[in-house]
Amino acid sequence: MKKTKQLLVMLLLSASSLALAGCLKNQPESTLIDETVAAESLADSVYINGAVYTVNTAQPSAQAIAVQGNKIVFVGTTEHVNQYIGKNTQVVDLQGRTLMPGFHDVHIHPLESASASTQFTLDEQQSDPEYFIADIANASANFANTPWLIGYGHTINTILNTTRSPLDILDEAESNRPVIIMEQTSHSMWVNSKALQLAQLNDDSADPIGGVLGRDQLGHLNGVLYDNAGNLVMQQALAALGNSAQNEYLGLVEYTLPEFAKYGITSISDARSYWQRDQQKVWLRAEQEHKLTVRANLGLWAYPELSDEKQLKQLAALYQNDPTKLVKINQIKLYSDGILTNTTAAMHEPYQIDLLGLYGNKGLNYFSQERIAKYIKALEPIGFDFHMHGIGDRAISEALNAVEMASKGLARHRITHVEVVDPEDYKRFLTLNVTADAQVAGEFTNPEYWSENSELIGDERSDHLVPIKSLSDAGARLTLSSDWSVSHFNPFLGLHNALNRAPEAITLDQAIRAYTINGAYTMRQEQLVGSIEVGKLADFVVLDRDIRTTPISQIKQTKIDITVFDGEVIYQR
Known part of the structure; x- marks a missing residue:
């Protein structure tokens, strides 16, 4: 990952990259200051003509900011930011769009949600778990050599509203290998008989602290493990994968x-x-x-x-x-x-x-x-x-x-x-x-x-x-x-x-x-971080609009045009 100044200099040398998100441009010589006088004050990048949402009660809004290295060195008007512009300063014209702090x-x-340890995903919109049998069987064939089959998806209501035991349904899909499927809230796991066997759980087992072993009306385990009961078995499954x-x-x-x-x-x-x-x-x-x-x-x-x-x-x-x-x-x-x-x-x-x-x-x-x-x-x-x-x-x-x-x-x-x-x-x-x-x-x-x-x-x-x-x-x-x-x-x-x-x-x-x-x-x-203020680290985003004038019914349509992290451009649309 290149430093911002290196990246921006390269952009300046490339005629095809003179537009950053469609608005990058060099400034005329009349706006430049004498670098021999105050070279240390020049910014690596400057953002002008914007609706800067500072989240700083002492200065709620601004038009422009200047960034030097990984820090914000100026927040104010477009007119006054000119003192930070040199011949190598990258200038981004926001054209009225919002610049605001990066989101927390x-x-x-992050690790659980994107891990390849989850081998398949069920459709949480499906209301009949009988339809999952084919999906689970296909996943089992695709991951034939793993010690556990691990999935994600479905809702607890889907499992509980079935006329057949959830355990029987999952056993029909795969009976020779342990299967565990995390419900979409992560607060229950659906397992087959092989998984219960390896976890040493049976009809006589007691509920673990923070968890419940799901049972049918006769007291038999039904293949649903609630909260920490499911967490304990998922730990066993992931440990068995080893990667x-x-x-x-x-x-x-x-x-x-x-x-x-x-x-x-x-x-x-x-x-x-x-x-x-x-x-x-x-x-x-x-x-x-x-x-x-x-x-x-x-x-x-x-x-x-x-x-x-x-x-x-x-x-x-x-x-x-x-x-x-x-x-x-x-x-x-x-x-x-x-x-x-x-x-x-x-x-x-x-x-x-x-x-x-x-x-x-x-x-x-x-x-x-x-x-x-x-x-x-x-x-x-x-x-x-x-x-x-x-x-x-x-x-x-x-x-x-x-x-x-x-x-x-x-x-x-x-x-x-x-x-x-x-x-x-x-x-x-x-x-x-x-x-x-x-x-x-x-x-x-x-x-x-x-x-x-x-x-x-x-x-x-x-x-x-x-x-x-x-x-x-x-x-x-x-x-x-x-x-x-x-x-x-x-x-x-x-x-x-x-x-x-x-x-x-x-x-x-x-x-x-x-x-x-x-x-x-x-x-x-x-x-x-968390606000746009002089001296803070340059973690900020540029939106595709002025969010303050956007009707609240359209807020969810907003897009990110530029993301800057620690002074470096890490995304541009």
């Missing part, structure tokens, strides 16, 4: 990072880094080999089944927070609960349908309130911030309680998903300095789909799901993220839905801040 996606699964790290690395550098650049994402938080599988080493390798085009904070996965004494010691040993590095291992990802659709989200009041036979029918906990507090007390002083999965109202209350019990105010903890929130807890996010991280890029989070949860939790609790406006009104710091691959990481889908989901819609400025400076805060890098 602070809850995303998951290489698959994850190739998926990251060959697909994911170029796609992030295409969508203007310059910082991410890996929301579930499986350190027992050495996933952190995949990120460190990418940085060492100079492949990274994002700043990445890793959230080390807290395994519910491990002993606290062993796990806390190992997590502490993995902490890395070198400010000169792109990769930082400084977050802990733990689950308080599961999800609504399979009734594992932890609720204050019982579900209206008893799907899993859980005690009290109020969902489950991966980590109890007391155990979360124990981990915060042990790891916060080291420097870890906690990234806590909380979907049900009880899970969110318990996570907030744990912070209140154990935090010394040193950390920047956050609760992600925040789907069903007790209104009594809205203000506690502000009081406890806990960030509310929400995902609204998926259409299923829009108000027109809220009623689909009514049969599980009733109309009242189904109303105002993912209450981003209510939380913002209560003073909570809000971040928006994708949870890819549950939803696509295109930030303009998230922006669009955030602005168009009344009665829980927020303003454009609130949504942009949630994707930029607020995300930078949760990653402890708001002094470096």
Whole structure:
């Protein structure tokens, strides 16, 4: 990867490259300054005539910026940026388009979502799992020599609404080799009899902590493993393949990072880094080999089944927070609960349908309130911030309680998903300095789909799901993220839905801040990136329009024209 100045000089020498995104041009001599007088002040690149969305309250907007090396050295008017232009300065005429900070996606699964370890994908729109038999059989033939067959796709409702046992269907597709298929939310796995056998699971097996073994009405295993019960078997499957790290690395550098650049994402938080599988080493390798085009904070996965004494010691040993590095291992990802659709989200009041036979029918906990507090007390002083999965109202209350019990105010903890929130807890996010991280890029989070949860939790609790406006009104710091691959990481889908989901819609400025400076805060890098300010690193994007004048009904049509990361152009449309 070439440095920006080298790239831009080469572009100047090429007549065919005099237009960067259709607007690159040399400036007339009358606009140049005497380089012998102030050569050190000349910029490598200058962007003029734009609608610069700074996300800086002290200077909300500007027309132009100048970049020298990897830093922004000027933010202001087109007229005054001329002092930074020399004969080798690349000038980009924005022609009224928006230039803004690069996007932060602070809850995303880059390694899992693009790994070739997933050998096939089912159509999640298919409502009859009997039709999956041919697809699974074909995949088995295509990957005949792998010890496990690993797939992804389908929804839990599709599996549960079948008239035949899910176990029988999968056994018909493949009976000689273990098969495991992750449901599209990742909160359940569909397995065949061979997989159950290798995992040493049978009708007499007890549910693991944070998980449930799916059963039929007679108590026999039905091939569905909920939450951590499925995670444990997936770990076994990936370990058997033996090449998951290489698959994850190739998926990251060959697909994911170029796609992030295409969508203007310059910082991410890996929301579930499986350190027992050495996933952190995949990120460190990418940085060492100079492949990274994002700043990445890793959230080390807290395994519910491990002993606290062993796990806390190992997590502490993995902490890395070198400010000169792109990769930082400084977050802990733990689950308080599961999800609504399979009734594992932890609720204050019982579900209206008893799907899993859980005690009290109020969902489950991966980590109890007391155990979360124990981990915060042990790891916060080291420097870890906690990234806590909380979907049900009880899970969110318990996570907030744990912070209140154990935090010394040193950390920047956050609760992600925040789907069903007790209104009594809205203000506690502000009081406890806990960030509310929400995902609204998926259409299923829009108000027109809220009623689909009514049969599980009733109309009242189904109303105002993912209450981003209510939380913002209560003073909570809000971040928006994708949870890819549950939803696509295109930030303009998230922006669009955030602005168009009344009665829980927020303003454009609130949504942009949630994707930029607020995300930078949760990653402890708001002094470096997240806004367009002099002295900050040059992580920014150029859009194909002025987003402030675009009707909110058209926000999702926005495209990225240019992405700049650390002063280097990494994408141009």
